[in-house]
Amino acid sequence: MPALIDDIGHLVRTESPSADLDAVARSARTAAAIAAPHLGTAPDVITVDGRTHLRWRLGHGPRRVLLLGHHDTVWPVGSLAAHPFTVRDGVLRGPGCFDMKAGLVMAFHAIGALGAGALDGVTLVVTGDEELGSPSSRKLIESEAAGCAAALVLEASADGGALKTERKGVSQYEIRVDGRAAHAGLEPERGVNAGVETAHQLLAVAALSGTDAGTTVTPTLLSAGTTTNTVPAHGRFSVDVRVRDTAEQTRVNTALHGLRPVLDGATVEVTGGPNRPPLPAAASDALYRRARQLAAELGIGPLTAAAVGGASDGNFTAGAGIPTLDGLGAVGGGAHAPDEHVLVADLPRRTALLAALVGDLLAASPRPAPDSDATTIGGSTR
Incomplete structure (x- = not known):
């Protein structure tokens, strides 16, 4: 426990907002x-577009x-002044501790507990731009x-320590x-009001949301006009879309790119599209059942599962057809918020579960014939 907490503190104190390339590199x-x-x-x-990612291929x-x-967070440099790293009354706090620096440290310790001889075929990827x-x-x-048999995602747990077995896909426009x-005042009739057209759009x-299907289509950031006495010539807004399946993602994408103006003389331009595919429950089911069994054997159960609206990099692995289990990181709450925290008592239990799950998957996964050299990723690698 002391080593886990010390390592988490070291990583949390190294602030890493996604947009600050130097901070992410530090x-x-x-982390290394x-x-x-x-x-x-x-x-x-691995550096791509100035962003620093890490990859360990073990064995x-x-x-x-x-x-x-x-290892990137939403917290700007200087956040530690108002939200310092602390451990008090069984609760660990600090910017990025829950999402998801504690999960990274848990992975380091879990892998170390298995020992180098038991890790042939394990890859750990830590990215710097997830947020x-x-x-x-x-x-x-x-x-x-x-080609992997499983992807295990170290994002923080859902409420009550639940594993994340289903995530919505995300589209942004x-x-x-x-x-x-x-x-x-003088001749408003000569204008074409982009503010009114924006309201129509x-x-x-918003009408594209489908509550029965769990689809949310949410207009967010909005602007129009320049001065209070001018008919607006331009307007714009952003749209956040969350869907449970690819059919809904396609439906909404088609509808948004099919928008047409209502007012004569106005024009509408739509940019953007799907960012992450859904992580369906089917992608997690077998891994979740395996994790539940291991938790029972370790005496740290019972585990629960949750479907969540937020997305993670696990959406990519699930979208590629890889069995994926998410939410294996810290138990706590307050992601992206001033009350972000981790429950200390769960750190060793969840680390033990992660180690057991990796070991179990390796034991159950046959070793296929070696493939060719790894594909080079864009950017520079050393």
Whole structure:
């Protein structure tokens, strides 16, 4: 327990907001240093579009089990001043502790507990841009997942420590409306009001939500106009879409790209599309049942499962057809919020479960014939 907490504290104190490339690079170096005594080897440092990712390929055999996490956070540099790393009354706090630096440290310790001789075929990937939607790491994730028997995602648990066995897919859009400016008092009739057109489009977009299917289509960031006495010439808004299946993702995507203006003289432009495919329950079912059995054998059950609206890099592995189990990281709450926290008592239990699950998967997964050299990912690798 003290070693777990010390390592988590070291990583949390190395702030790593996704958009700060230097901070993410520093965090990657810290993560590699923390992992070194547990993994026994240095990672491949993979830089894509200036973003720093880490990859450990353990052993010499073909890849069989992928562990997946991220070291970037939503917290800007300086957040530690208001939210310092603390451990008090069984609760660990600090920016990024729950989402998901504690999960990374748990993985390092779980792998170390298994021992180097038992890890042939394990890959650990730690990305530096998950909070942005993984624009530079998706190709790396999908490449490392290919051919694996399972992907285990170190994101924090759902409420009450539940594993995340279903995640919605995510699509993101921006809708731009163009009209024509005019003086709002002297000759408003000569304008084409982009604000009014934007309102029409907002209503049309919101109507695409499907409550029975669990689909949410949510207009978010919104702007229109320049001054209070000018007919707006431009408007725009962002749209967040969450879906349970690819059919719904396709339906909404088709409808959004099919939007047409209501006002004469206005134009509508839609950009964006699906970012992450859904992680369906079928992708997690067998792994979840295996985890429940192991938890019972370890005396740390019972485990529960949850379907959540948020997405993770596990959506990519599930979308590639790899059995995927998510939420194997810390138990706690408050992700992205001032009350972000981890329950200390669950740290060793969940670390033991992760180690047992990796060991069980390796024992059950046959070793296929070695494949060719790994595909090179864009960017630089050393």
